[in-house]
Amino acid sequence: MALKLYNQTRLPDELLRRLLVRTARRVGARSGIVVKVTRAREQLTGEVWNATGIAEWWCKRGGSKRYIRTDGAYMRIALLDWRGCDQHALSTAHETIALMLHEWSHVADAQVGGREHSRRGPNGRKPAWADRPEEVRAQFATKHAAEKPSKADDDLELELAQALRETWKR
Numbered sequence: 001m002a003l004k005l006y007n008q009t010r011l012p013d014e015l016l017r018r019l020l021v022r023t024a025r026r027v028g029a030r031s032g033i034v035v036k037v038t039r040a041r042e043q044l045t046g047e048v049w050n051a052t053g054i055a056e057w058w059c060k061r062g063g064s065k066r067y068i069r070t071d072g073a074y075m076r077i078a079l080l081d082w083r084g085c086d087q088h089a090l091s092t093a094h095e096t097i098a099l100m101l102h103e104w105s106h107v108a109d110a111q112v113g114g115r116e117h118s119r120r121g122p123n124g125r126k127p128a129w130a131d132r133p134e135e136v137r138a139q140f141a142t143k144h145a146a147e148k149p150s151k152a153d154d155d156l157e158l159e160l161a162q163a164l165r166e167t168w169k170r
């Protein structure tokens with residue numbers, strides 16, 4: 001399956017597609033999933049759900065109840081593309097890629113299946129973030145991937161920084 005991108009930011013689809021496919025590959029995830037990219041208000045955030053499909057209305061405004069197939073998981077990430085954003089483009093690009101690697105690690109986990117995940121305790125709550133096995137695995141996978149960027153990875157990061165700078169100006 002090919003990546004199904006729903007882009008609600010002003011960053012180019014083509015760049016997001018390349019970033020997502022590349023970061024998926026770096027942590028061993030299959031990139032043929034539904035990814036919704038939205039605009040972050042203040043900080044970068046991401047979330048992954050295990051599923052084989054999701055309704056179109058979740059993916060885009062005005063979408064129907066139609067079921068969109070996805071490869072084991074779907075993802076939402078929120079990026080900083082808004083005007084007046086006073087972050088540093090290079091560090092924001094770096095953090096964005098780290099976020100993608102982290103979220104794709106969860107996707108890889110879901111696609112493998114059968115691994116230990118945290119559960120809600122008697123109080124109805126999940127354990128603290130740092131004690132969740134899926135988060136520990138994602139952190140290891142992300143750290144491992146982030147330690148050895150190739151020249152192409154570095155170039156892509158610079159390209160993202162430039163694209164962010166352009167959206168911040170508009």
Ligand SMILES: [Zn+2]
Binds near residue numbers: 102106134135
């Ligand atoms: Zn996580």
